[in-house]
Amino acid sequence: MPLTVPRDGIWLRLALTLEGTIRRSSYARQILCSQQFNDARTRWTLADLTFLRFALERLYSTQGHIRMSALSADCDLSLRQFERRFxxxxxxSPKMFARILRFEALLNSLIQEPALSFADAASRLGYHDQAHVIHEFKT
Incomplete structure (x- = not known):
């Protein structure tokens, strides 16, 4: 019997991230609105929910600025197994999801702190330079 995913806390943040991403990207819209994604979501088990909650909480708390090897170790999984399950x-992929979170954090930082320079906001989130931000944006 499929579990119902709670609609608060980390799950609400995930829903808002996915909704924002879908609005901005036709590629994301194709993936996240696909029947395959919706079918898979109905088959999540308690173990899936526990794994996803932990991984998502770490991704959100670090604003996507975390090494996937560290995140997979925190989840007690090999990197390949972690990436596949996620x-x-x-x-x-978890790396793409982290990129989305990091870019959203950069946008929010620039909007909420207008006095903050672009370079300072970007370096806080682990971007090395403007070219790095542009490359991630294009990706």
Whole structure:
């Protein structure tokens, strides 16, 4: 019997992230609105929910600025197993999801702190320079 995913806390943040991403990207819209993603979500088990909650909480708390090897170790999984499980459940790789979170954090930082320079905001989130931000944006 499929579990119902709670609609608060980390799950609400995930829903808002996915909604924002879908609005901005036709590629994300194709992935996240696909029947495959929706079918997979109905089959999440308690173990899936526990794994996803922990991984998502770490991703959000670090604003996507975390090494996937560290995150997979925190989840007690090998890197390959972690990446495979995350992608099967969410529909995008954990690294791509972290990039989305980091870019959103940069946008929010620039909007909420207008006095903050672009370079300072970007370096806080682990971007090395403007070219790095542009490359991630294009990706």
């Amino acid at each position: 992608k099967q459940r969410i529909g995008v």
